[in-house]
Amino acid sequence: MNLYLQTPEITVWQGHCLEVMQTLPDASVNLIVTDPPYHTTKKANIAGDKDFKTDEDYWEWLDIISQQWQRLLAPNGSLYCFASPKMAARVEVLLGKRFNILSSITWTKPNEPGYDGWKQKTKKESLRSWYLHSERIIFAEAALPDNPNQSPFGTLLRKTRLAAGMSTIELTGAMGEYGKVNHGGTVSNWETGRNIPTAEQYGKLKAVLKQVAPEVPGLPDYQQIIRPFFATADIPYTDIWDFPTVKHYPGKHPAEKPLEMMLHMIKVSSYPDDVVLDCFAGSGVVGQAAKMLGRRAVLIEISANLCDKIVKNMS
Template identity: 50%
Template sequence: MKSRAEDFKCIAKSIKPSVHTKTKNAILAHGDSLELLRKIPDNSISLILTDPPYHATKKKNIYGDTLFAQDQHYLEWMNEYAIEWRRVLKQNGSLFCYCDSSMSARLEVLFSVEFNILSHVVWTKPNEPGFDGWKGKMKKESLRQWYGHSERIIFAEPAIEGNLHRSPFGEFLREVRKKSGLSGHQLTELTGAYGKVNHGGAVSNWEAGRNTPSRDQYKKICEVILGTGKVDHMPPYEDIIRVFKMDGTKEFTDVWNFPSVRPYKGKHPAEKPLDMLKHAIEACSHEGDIVLDCFAGSGSTAVAALSLGRRSVSIEIEEPWVEGISERLKAIEKLDEEDLANLEKLPPAAPQDILF
């Protein structure tokens, strides 16, 4: 696997003047995330999980939520992020971007220039018993529309032109196959990757971007391609195939039912539940991968990433929240592996206002 540790060092160096706190596996930078994002090296991030201002909600206690007078100005701003996210993500990386339901369609169209939109996730924000939040206070008959009790998450991968589904792996496989001098049929024959319908088999589907090979299939592809002597190097599976680990025991549909974070002293107004963040990170990254959050807020994305053995890069513009994240990172650094993997099970004596 390409050294994530080396990528991590390069990122820290690239934004060093703005780094507020650095631990073994976490970087916290204070400043405008778009400016700092432009300094991060190309293809150095495995997963972007971020929660930008929604704009449509116009909450004065969320930085940037009231910054734009018109929707188009907000979309132009978000487009600048999309361009930079595409640049810093690895070819097999993933993006999760939270947004308001009223802006999600326009953001999907905007993001589709740089990304393949894989899922439009609906987070239903169910309430725990005895806590209705605004849902219980609204005068329903005065709404004139259905009450908005969900948020959206756009899930996407980097796109590249050249094949039917704009798949980076599909384009890579086509290029190395041609360089090796093999036809699609020959590679199919040598790897045994026959399809159930046509003789072109899995290779043609992989190159079109319809799907990707398993670890064993990719191993055979590497053996065949390298065996021609015309290709010097094939990247490890972890560096070329987008991660997606899921099974039926988890929230595997595009409707997520993670309860909202209950109010507590010092809570960030847009704080997301730790379990939901861990769900996304665990499904779409390997241990040691680098997870980026450009709008860190309370720092929960970093907490989730670190608890799963990932590295985190957090950027936050508001100083009070930077200080809060810093305290969380310092507290986490003192935990042993067992406590780190079970943050939600820490005893009451743990600093709750810091960790949660």
């Protein structure tokens, strides 16, 4: 384990991701964007891709890695984990033990003619299944250990409301947030994770609970507990993403992801100055995107040569 670079914006570690992550503090990461070995591609030029003799070996390893992700992710945190289409269903089930799964995103990779790689070369008549021309990205949020289907905010709100002796209807009414049909629906929806309060609504929520039950510990600040998600109509907001792959260039990482897609994930799912972790850093593109957006990045890469390239690109 070797610390390659440490600045206020970027920290680069060279070493095994598990060893490095074990040294990081609990709840110290706001967003995880990472691309583990796929295991199915068996590429010798991708670190870790041929390390597992059986599928079960791979699942056991990924489960151990995900334990660290769970420990490191803050209550307001999100996770984007890349997966091959063949393995994505199993990856989603595995991560569902520790995180609240929100989406399985399909990245379609709509390359320009002449840049379709093996798709262009494949003899279509010899196929016996649909050609794999997409990747999956499992999107999830932090969850409590005893309830992976519930966000920390929803659980904390219910606990605080009950300690204050209020029903969902009473709390909704006191805030002036009555719905047209279900008068308790606003707070109920927040507790179940169907939606989240705005910063203004959250301020009202804290004020009412403090006034009604000053002896009950108050809710934390908005950004400490509310998961950021800044989707708009003018950016990709569905679970189908059309980002072209990175064209070949000298020194390109074989699994390099497009910068535009990394910028999209980080901008939508983090606050300024948040900590973004990539424990399979590869080309370092997650760090580049984080730096461009005013976030702090922690990058872990096992290859010293790639760490050299990452540091060079960051300077």
